[in-house]
Structure formats: structure tokens, C-alpha cells
Amino acid sequence: MDKLKQAYEQMGLPENASKEDVEKRYSILARQARTRKQRQGSSAPESNDDYFAAVTEAYRLILDLDNQKSVEQINEREYGKYKKYAGTVEKTDHFFRYYKFHLLGGIVAVVLIIVGIQTYLNYQAEQERLAKLPPIDLSVMFIGDFIQKDSDELSILEEALLVHNPEWKRTSVSMTFLPSQSQNDHMLRQKAILILMTEKPDAYIMDRSTFDWLSDQGLLRNLDEEAELGFQSDLPPNAAVKGKSSKDTAEHIYGIDLTSSPAVQKLPLKLKEFIFGIRAGGSNDDKALQFIANYLKSE
Template sequence: MEDLKQAYETLGLPETATKEELENRFFLLTRRARAQKMREGGDTPAEEAVDLDKISEAYRFIRDYEENQAKAEFTAQEYGKFKGMANKAQKWDHFFHYYKFHMLIGLIVLALIGYGIKAFVDHREEQARLAKLPPIDLSVMFYGEFFYGESFGADTEPLGEEILKRFPDWKRVKAELTYVPSEVRSEQDMALIQKSVIVLLDNKSDLFIVDKANFEKLANQGFFLPLDSYEGAGAGELPQDGDSQAIVYQPVDSNGQPEPSLDEAVYAIDLSETPLGDELGVNGTGQYYAAIKASAANPEKAAQFILHYLNEAE
């Protein structure tokens, strides 16, 4: 087919024919040719076969021309503003269209790799920083419905420094705070309770400051050192059974029955009436029970901490 005008003449249509008119005309001509062929028993004259071929060729020519025109108009509209760079802009657009998901996945992978590298570097730097610090004199865990600063205590390094000011002979105090809600009021509370259980699995704190509810939970698990059998430094000065600050407790099992493997003893010292909370900026229920962990590495320093606040209360 030589040109568009000839194609329209072959189909018997004006060049202004619509797409619907083109489709209807092509369908009509092909149906008419097939009907004539069937009437003549398949013995169609050669000139009619040629006409059918020309009709099909003319139809395809017009369709291709219209599609090319539509593409050209779209390209001019979308990329005409790039002028001499229109072809390159179109190629880049096609590239991003077909490979955008591959690129997105690639960017995510790169971001994860970058995050992993940064986390590794930060960890190495933190380990190097900790290695330069002096040994820990006392590790303190505030465990209960306590607040520190403006949150649950995400950054407790200043808390450790505040404790260290009270003990000039010490070089380093590590302080942690784990918020444990007293009641489950939301999914967040449930998540915090689950987190608090995980914290205990590998915790190496010497001294625990707990509220009453959490003291009983942990004492029932044999978590604390019986202070009336403690023989380390300061043992004779710690409150004993009969003193108002001494928390005498009988651990119980899951059924609420006395735990036979754990005797009734002084498992904590009540520091609620001392300046501890106000001085250190730890708020909450107002209950501060100080208990030494059964496996404490520095029980003498833990006892010294307790005695310091008992003396301040006098």
C-alpha cells in the first residue's frame, strides 16, 4: 500500500472516517468476500482473492498509521518539552517504567546492607568505648512501674552518673530501668510485660529496686538473696526481722502455697521513705524495695547503696 489516501479508496471510505466506521467497513467487506466464496463452492475468481488481500492490506495500513500517529502525538506531548533530548528522555522513561520494581528492590537491599554495616560499626565502636571504661562497681536495675526522664528510661546512663556522685570511691555505676505495668490495659502493656520477662533472662544486675508487686513475683522465683543470712560487708548494719524497713517474705509457689525450698526471710529493704526517688529522678508508685540479686557479683556495693539511703532518711 503506497499511501493513506489509496488505502481509504480501497476500502471505499473517506479519509475523515472514524475508527468505528473503519471497523464496520472492514468487517462488511470481508464478510461479503467470504459469502461470495461459499456461494461459488470455493471457486473464487483470482481478481476477488486479490481484492480481499488488498482490503486486508489497506485495513492494516490505516490501523498502523493511526497507532503511529497516536504514539507520535503522545511522544510530542510528553517529551516535546525536552526538544533535542526528547529521544533520550523517552528512553529513560521507558527504562524506569520497565525496571522500576527491580530498582526499588535494589534500593531496599542497598539500604539493608547500609543499615547492617552501620549497626556493625556502631556496635564495634560501642564495644571499644566500653572496653576503655573502668570495671563496674555496681549494677542497678529499676524494675517496676517506674519512669525516668520523659519516658520509660531509654537512656539511663545519666542515672548511673547520678548514683555515682553519692559514692566518690566508686569509678562506675551501670543503671537500667525496665518499665513493668501493674495492670494490662492495652496491647502495649502486654508487650512491655513480655519485654520485662525477656530482660530478666540474662540480666546481671547486683541490686534491684522494685515495687511491691514485682518484688513478690521475683522473690517467688528465688531471685533475691536472703539478707538475714547475708554475711558480707555491711551485713550487721542492714535492717533485720522486726525492723520497719525490713521486708520479711515467705515465697510461694504457683498455687499460692509456701515454697518449701525457700524460707521466710528478709528479702528486701524498704527505701520508700528515703530521698532515693527524688534524688535520682525516678518516679512511679512511690514504692522502692531494694533487693540484692542472689547471684550478684558485687553484693557488698549493693549493701552499701542500701545503707547510704537508709542513713539519708534518718
């Protein structure tokens, strides 16, 4: 405490001076030191600098001790109730206060690692499951105003499509819901475009408004020859659906309307129209054409 007493004497203050008095006194002494230095210039004695350095050291000592006293008072109020355990509680509290973000970050990192591992294991399990399945005979995208009747599981629909193709082992089905009354909805259309850009099914099953859109986009294969030679004897009236493409303004057959097929009526779907079209540029046209032929002959 002798140092503290000397510090107050150095600044010309009583020991009971407040913090505000210390701040004001230091400001006065700092202005006086600057004024003397400006007046004396380069001829100012070094003792002036030594004196102000001693004042500054005294000022810092007083403030440090005052801050320490304030902290001790706060700790006494906060941790004094714990008595002999106050020190332990204080250290624990400080630890969590200073490192809580590190702890939270660590917990988040552990959770992310666990989720990542679980996701990877699930992915591996799914890949193993898919590897055991037979190859896909035909992939089909339902796009338009189609809603499954009983379940959201597409596997039911995949099994239903195999009924009239008994030699096949597996079909793959995806569904893009695009209501007829919302065909001009920009957001729904943009979403459908993104799906069509990323997914490449062998065939599309559509309602009429979606058929017109896809044929205009040039996404459907020309079926003129097949309708005239391959399906002619089995085609019901008006089953060959014509459309125009932006690349070819002449009308061509781009779809086969299978809505009246008894096999189609048994599918687990709510539908008004069932137009089957083959994706232009696909590599599985033979089985897609076989699908049409089987459903035209179904009873």
C-alpha cells in the same frame, strides 16, 4: 502514501474514511470471510484466505499510520513550543517517563547503602567504645513506677549507683516503666514480659506491686538465709519483703526494701519504694548481695 491509498482500496473505503469506518468495515469483511469458509468447508479456495490476509494487512497499516499521526499531533501540541529543541526535549521527557522508576529505585538504593554504611560505622564505633570500658560489675533493671528527675540519660543513674560501691568501676542500668495504677493493663504487662525474657540483669529494683508480680513469676532469688544471717544486724524493721511464688506457695523473703536508705534518697529518681531483688539463676549474686549490704550501711 501509495501503500496507504492501496490499503483503503483493498478495504473498499475512501481515503478520508474515519477510524470508526475502518473498524466497522474490517468487522464486516471478517464476518463475510468466516461465513464463506463455513459454507465452503474444506473445499474453500486458498484465494479466500489470501484475500482476507491482504485485508488484514491493509487494516493494520491504516491503524498504524493513524496512531502515528495521533502521536505526532500530540507531540506537536506538547513540544512544538520548543521549536528547534523540540526533538531534544521530547527525547529527554520520554527517557524520564520510561525510566523514572528505575531512577527512583536507584536513588533509594544509594540512600539505603549510605544509611547502611553509616549504621555499620556507628555500630563499629560503639563497639570500640564499649570495648575500652571496664567490665560491668553489676547490671540492674529498674522496673516499676520510676521516673528520672533530671535527665533521660541512664549514665547519670549508673554513676550514682557507684557512689556507695567505690571499688566498682562500672554499673549497667536499664529502665522499664510500669506504673502502679496500670498493673492490670494487658499491653504494658505483655511489653514488660518481653523485656524480662530478653534481658537478664543481675538484679531488679522494684516498687511493691512489681515486686509481687515478679516474685509470683519465680523471677526472684530466695533471700531467707541472707536476711537471717548476713543482713540481720543492719536490716531496719520490715525491710525484709516477703512474697509467694507460683512454684512455691510458702512465703519467703525475695526482696530487701531500701527505700529508707539515705543513699537511695539521693538517687536522681522520683520514687516511693525501692525494693532490691536478685534475679533467680543469676551468676553475679556476690556483688548483688554486696550492693544490698553497702546501701543498708550507708548514712
